[in-house]
Amino acid sequence: MLCRSSERVEDAAAGTEALARELAMRHDVDARLIGSPSPMKVQRFEDDLRESRGCLLEAGGQVEDALAASRRPVLIAADCSVSVTTLPVVARYAPDVTVLWLDAHADFNTPETTVSGYLGGMCLAAACGLWDAGLGDVPSLDPTAVVTCGLRDVEGPESVLLETRGVTRITRPGLLADALRGRPVFVHLDLDILDPSIIPSPFPSPGGLSDAGLRTLLTELADSADLLGCEITGFHDPALVELIATAVDPLVAQ
Template sequence: MNKNLSIIGAPMDLGQLRRGVDMGPSAIRYAGVIERLEQLKYDVDDLGDIQIPRPNRKEVQIEDNLRNLKEVAEGNAQLANSVDEVVESGRFPLIFGGDHSIAIGTLAGVSKHYENLGVIWYDAHGDLNTGDTSPSGNIHGMPLAVSLGIGHDRLTGIKDYTPKIKPENIVIIGARSLDDGEKELIKEKGIKVYTMHEIDRMGMTKVIQESVDYLKDRTDGVHLSLDLDGLDPHDAPGVGTPVMGGISYRESHLAMEMFAEANFITSAEFVEVNPILDEKNTTASVAVGLMGSLFGEKLK
């Protein structure tokens, strides 16, 4: 794996309604991520946080059933430019969220550098909604659809190209809360999904091995988008949309260790850490621990 890492914080909280997730990047840093990565002999360059535009909170900012569309689009455009510069410089982009809407900008900045970018979406949710299908209008439930070129053009058109990714290059792991519109899109596009049912029946080892085998030959880079609500709330309580019955802490470490062994992750983001909802920064510490495993930390 690329030993030169550049960290970008994206303190976005406008893609959903729970305040506090904008402090996620700070919580992850506070949990010792830079020291952890440096101990693994990585050259770490922390670029700080991008500036997120703030809407007028006196008014409800909803356009085409999309909350805070203008600000979310502007913030993601800025993030896309920062990520683009990191990849262009030959370094590994590691992004801290913020809510999952930031994946719109991350993928816009990364995928222009690849012909067939693969995406591992480690999440309780599919994030495949649009303004037409979303029950809430929260854009953090839409980034995967946007990256497929489905959604509002202010979001799909970031960096002036669309789509960013192909449906056959996506693997969703840990899904257990899908809206009807998302289920239809998964069937229509043939997106590979490992729900908790498959993880329970097959075991995490087989799920990850199949995912690696599926993506390795068809892609020229793989982005990991890890939402901490992919884990069970018992292990990661500080998230805005917890769903019971999730992936365990140990299974998640196994997944990261297997990704490290496969040596094919070329960019990553860790999102939805909300310290206001957390217990003694547990969820940020879990995120840092998982990063340790992803970047090659071993017991022996």
């Protein structure tokens, strides 16, 4: 997805396109590039929802098209906001799905709890029906179907919501494969799960995984779970494309 949702990085689409093309080349498929880049903006979620409505709906539509054709969607986008539409679609097509949220941030704020007003920090909560993003009558994802790992920067109100809504939080990546063994899993991967010394992030949080650690996690997951598809977000630096493509390749090589 080259169109802007709510990213706050200049020329973010360049990284998205580079990663899409690199993974497509490695697996001998065509990269399907959707939308056109737009200038970076820093604005509240209401404005991003209005201006990016078409992009967000198209993201959900692309995932829906793939699932309806019995294909595994691999969606690459600059920002996590696409989850507002993609994850409810996955839940509709696979009611028994587990969504694995690999991210430094929970993105579980609501209009009542957000301090920044940033849509990217509210998208999982919207997908789970905690607030209405106004993007159509799509069934929400059950929060108890979400498993998180890699969270390092979670605000107080988010922690309360995660706990009270039944989101599972796994703190040790090595436990994921056994926890999800045999289950149908859709993966949301924000590359800020990596340490910021490896890949720059607009919202850096120290203490993340190495690229080798991420590849190991994803390899073990691919061997144990039934991967239905994935979305990869947060890659903005084309110069690092080979390193990142190697780290995330186990999600694609199925």
